[in-house]
Amino acid sequence: MTPARRTATAPEAARKAPPGRNRVRIIGGVWRSRLVRFSPSAELRPTPDRVRETLFNWLGQHLDGLEALDLFAGSGALGFEALSRGAARVVMVERDRRVAEGLLEAARELDAKAAHVVQGEALEFLARDTAAYDVVFLDPPYASDLAARALAALPARMKPCGRVYVETAAPLAAAAPWRVVREARAGAVRYALFEIDR
Numbered sequence: 001m002t003p004a005r006r007t008a009t010a011p012e013a014a015r016k017a018p019p020g021r022n023r024v025r026i027i028g029g030v031w032r033s034r035l036v037r038f039s040p041s042a043e044l045r046p047t048p049d050r051v052r053e054t055l056f057n058w059l060g061q062h063l064d065g066l067e068a069l070d071l072f073a074g075s076g077a078l079g080f081e082a083l084s085r086g087a088a089r090v091v092m093v094e095r096d097r098r099v100a101e102g103l104l105e106a107a108r109e110l111d112a113k114a115a116h117v118v119q120g121e122a123l124e125f126l127a128r129d130t131a132a133y134d135v136v137f138l139d140p141p142y143a144s145d146l147a148a149r150a151l152a153a154l155p156a157r158m159k160p161c162g163r164v165y166v167e168t169a170a171p172l173a174a175a176a177p178w179r180v181v182r183e184a185r186a187g188a189v190r191y192a193l194f195e196i197d198r
Contacts, residue, residue: 003175007089017136024077027053028061031110038075039102046075047139051186057166058182058193063087066134069157071122071150076103076115078137078165083112087135091116093125124144126153134159142169151178155196164180179196 003029023035024046038044047055064086068095070079073092083090092115094100105114117123122140136154138145147168154164155177163181166172168190174180176197183192 024075024079025049026058026081026084027087028081031080031084034084034108034110036076036080036110037094037102038106039099044099045188046077048189049127050185051167051184051191052077052081053187054184054186055191057079057195059165061085063135063180067131067159068135068137069093069131069133070137072138072140072146073117074099076106079103079115079141080106080112082135082137083110083114087114089114089116091118091133092133093118093120093122094166095119095121098188121151126150126157128156130160131157132159133157134162136162136164138164139167140191147172151194155198158196160169160196162196164196165191166194167191172189 002017008109020039022040026032026173027049061068062085065088068082068087069078070090070091070092071173073079073094076092079090092103094103097119101118138147138150147166169188171190174194178194182194
């Protein structure tokens with residue numbers, strides 16, 4: 001496969017993954033309680049269940065018809081959760097080839113035809129992308145400035161009143177055209193929901 005945009009297809013029936021490491025459980029929607037397998041990687045830290053539950057309470061339990069972008073997809077926990085709750089399409093961007101291949105396999109197992117996996121760098125993807133999104137998930141490596149840089153680059157990719165979820169180790173200040181709608185903390189994890197003001 002080439003590192004270009006690849007759309008996940010589902011040649012086989014969806015099935016439950018066995019319990020164990022490198023698994024994340026979908027907590028709501030049509031795939032509720034399904035386990036998603038992801039590639040082992042020391043850098044992957046799926047968003048905890050409690051934080052995801054809070055996030056989707058903030059967003060609304062149903063994302064019917066919305067277009068979403070999971071910019072640092074990793075395990076795919078946020079992207080697959082959005083699809084389970086009715087998102088029309090979720091683009092998952094992941095720089096690590098092996099992890100991206102794991103996302104494709106998870107999408108096949110779920111029969112997630114609306115999952116589009118892109119293997120590449122997040123900021124490079126934003127620079128060439130032309131789509132507009134209702135919801136964006138930003139959960140980059142904590143020891144980086146990628147969250148702030150991605151947030152600064154996102155206004156051109158947002159629909160009116162678009163929202164961005166940001167997960168970081170330290171609070172991220174809002175600057176125009178963003179405003180913070182909700183924010184919280186769970187242990188070392190700080191997370192916030194931004195909305196574009198336009």
